[in-house]
Amino acid sequence: MITSRFSLKTLLLVMTGSALFFAVVSQAARGQGWALGLAFAVAALLCILVVHVIFFVATVLMGGLLQLVVRKRPMAGEGSPFAQHRPPPQWIEPSEPEG
Numbered sequence: 001m002i003t004s005r006f007s008l009k010t011l012l013l014v015m016t017g018s019a020l021f022f023a024v025v026s027q028a029a030r031g032q033g034w035a036l037g038l039a040f041a042v043a044a045l046l047c048i049l050v051v052h053v054i055f056f057v058a059t060v061l062m063g064g065l066l067q068l069v070v071r072k073r074p075m076a077g078e079g080s081p082f083a084q085h086r087p088p089p090q091w092i093e094p095s096e097p098e099g
Contacts, residue, residue, distance in 0.1 A: 027035035
């Protein structure tokens with residue numbers, strides 16, 4: 001249930017903000033210049049947010065598709081120069097523990 005994730009305080013703040021925004025929109029509908037400018041500014045910010053979300057989702061999807069299409073295969077000679085097929089030889093022999 002989605003309402004259990006938000007506190008009552010958060011829901012009341014969202015409801016109050018929405019009421020104030022739509023009060024400004026109603027004043028803009030009546031021809032008030034300041035309200036019209038504020039409503040357009042908020043609408044522009046929302047449009048910018050939507051465009052950013054669309055580009056982010058498109059980038060993530062294209063990146064995932066690119067990973068599926070082009071799989072990186074290690075080439076001969078590529079990789080760590082220190083990795084070998086066997087462990088390195090020991091130069092100092094381990095000593096026996098004193099018991």
